[in-house]
Amino acid sequence: MSELFTVAVIGSGTMGAGIAEVAASNGHQVLLYDIAGDAPARAIEGIRQRLASRVARGKIDAQRSETILACLRPVTELHDLARAGLVIEAASERLEIKTALFKQLAEICPAETLLTSNTSSISITAIAADIPHPERVAGLHFFNPAPVMTLVEVVSGLATSAQVVDTLCAIASRWGKQPVRCQSTPGFIVNRVARPFYAEAWRALEEQIAPAETIDAALRDAGRFPMGPLELTDLIGQDVNFAVTCSVFNAFWQERRFLPSLFQQELVLAGRLGKKSGHGVYRWPGEHQPDWLAEKGTGAQARQVITARDSVTKNPLTELDELLLIETDGETAQSLSARRQRPVVVFDLSEGDTVVLAAAASNQQADTDKAVRYFQQQGKRVLQIADYPGLLVWRTVAMLVNEALDALQKGVASAADIDTAMRLGVNYPRGPLRWGEMLGWQRVLRVLENLQRYYGEERYRPCSLLRQRALTEGCYES
Incomplete structure (x- = not known):
């Protein structure tokens, strides 16, 4: 395919308009079709307003905006898409609508036209099942908003050819996107x-x-x-x-x-x-x-702190006097407390400045307060939840x-x-x-x-x- 082939986009909602903008921004002539005849013109007007906002913020110049808009053309008949080298369907997420549409496209478009769907979960195999040359049918799943999000899932049905997948990945890359390849499976x-x-x-x-x-x-x-x-x-x-x-x-x-x-x-x-x-x-x-535990535990400090790893689970374990402070391994704090015959507070995986705690129901409040105070002294904000396995x-x-x-x-x-x-x-x-x-x-x-x-x-x-x-x-x- 030449680099500036015509792109057809079916569906002029949020996703369709976004995909059309991406293609036009990369120099393609874009045909925008929707079953509602006036919808493509409204979508192009929405693109015009977004581009005007970007011009006002100094993100692009006015000439660039006009060049992109000049690439967009609303069409009212499906037959107008016959000259497209790539069709991207972004219509209703209903299999019966997509299969009927792709059958029409297969009759209208030459055999070399790539037919793709922006579906987020419908089977590409099912969409392609009853049309000639199913090897040219694939998923091309953009993420919202399409002009901003870089990921594109390139989805293979059972009949999709490897060459088609390679071509679509190359197109996505040229458009500044990051393609990933996957098989047609629910949810991709x-x-x-x-x-x-x-x-x-x-x-x-x-x-x-x-x-x-x-x-x-x-x-x-x-x-x-x-x-x-x-x-x-x-x-x-x-x-x-x-x-x-x-x-x-x-x-x-x-x-x-x-x-x-x-x-x-x-x-x-x-x-x-x-x-x-x-x-x-x-x-x-x-x-x-949320309500942070900003004041809890200020008067309950541990006299003795011992940090080690549990001999069985190898998880971090801290002794605050009689209290055991244990990183969760999916057991409740109460279960651990009953087995060890000591008060227990479990804490969650934390990669930020916040830690989530849960205390055994049998704990004294003073024991739980020690755990809160221990993390606060390390500069952590503390969230306490009910005792819950795995937090x-x-x-x-x-x-x-x-x-x-x-x-x-x-x-x-x-x-x-x-x-x-x-x-x-x-x-x-x-x-x-x-x-x-x-x-x-x-x-x-x-x-x-x-x-x-x-x-x-x-x-x-x-x-x-x-x-x-x-x-x-x-x-x-x-």
């Missing part, structure tokens, strides 16, 4: 691997472990995720996030680790869709700040690692592409596979096994590749 990479980030937060909220603000603060400030999961679902839209979760859940034959949240369903049924409706988990606009950050990270390993084992994508996708697509502080390696496969396995034992659910079942890596790590250490 990002929307599959990211499910536990939301699911564990919903579970904690449903089990009333802590207020939403505290759950979000734990993942954001201790886990160093860019945003708390509950706040993020409000920004995405509760209806959109819930629909993706349901889609992945059903596509995996109701696999329990993708189980949707009944509480989120209630929000959707109530029309509390998040920021766009003014009310979701939170009210918008508004501040969503908030550790169990979320362990589930992300497990899901990434499962995707790797099943050939969805390479390890490098999985980690790249999660860093760039959802801005995680590091890729989940790299995270698992840093934390230690045995520790991740132990957290999941303890969670599975506590709940008696398949949801926390460790994948076999995690068990293999834990065994290898154990042999290496010995």
Whole structure:
């Protein structure tokens, strides 16, 4: 393909308009089509306003803006797309609509035209199943906002040719994007691997472990995720996030680790869709700040502090007089306290200036206060939640690692592409596979096994590749 082939974009909503802007910004003539005849013109006007804002802020000059706009052309007939070298469909997320559309495109466009879908979860194999030359059909999944986000998932169906994938990756790279290759599987990479980030937060909220603000603060400030999961679902839209979760859940034959949240369903049924409706988990606009334990424990200091590692789990362990301060391995503080016959406070994985604590119910308040004071003296802000196995950050990270390993084992994508996708697509502080390696496969396995034992659910079942890596790590250490 020549570098300046014509690009057709079907669908002029937020994603379609964003993709059209990306292509036009790279010098392509762009044909923008929508079933609603006047929608492409409105989309181009929206692009004009965004470009004008960038000109006003000195990001681009006026000539550059006019050059981009000159590349955009609204069309009203699907037949107008026949001269495109690349078609990117960004229409409704319904399989029957996409299959009908691609059948029409296959009749209209020459055999060498690449036909792609921006779908986030629908099977590329299913879209291509009944059209001539299915080898030219692939997924080209951009992330919102398309002009800003660098990640593009290039998705292969069963019939997609390797040459088509190579070509699409080269195009994405020329457009300043970072392509990752993956196989057509529910949710592809990002929307599959990211499910536990939301699911564990919903579970904690449903089990009333802590207020939403505290759950979000734990993942954001201790886990160093860019945003708390509950706040993020409000920004995405509760209806959109819930629909993706349901889609992945059903596509995996109701696999329990993708189980949707009944509480989120209630929000959707109530029309509390998040920021766009003014009310979701939170009210918008508004501040969503947790209550920090700023004053707790100031009068309860330990007389003797001994820091070591637990002889069995190898986890960090600190003795504050009689109190044991233990990094969580998926057991509750009360379980550890009962077994050790001493007061216990467990703390969460922390990569920032915040630490999450949970105390055994049998503790004296003075014992728990010592733990709070201990971390405050290290300059940490303290969040205390109810006694909860795996706390908030550790169990979320362990589930992300497990899901990434499962995707790797099943050939969805390479390890490098999985980690790249999660860093760039959802801005995680590091890729989940790299995270698992840093934390230690045995520790991740132990957290999941303890969670599975506590709940008696398949949801926390460790994948076999995690068990293999834990065994290898154990042999290496010995």
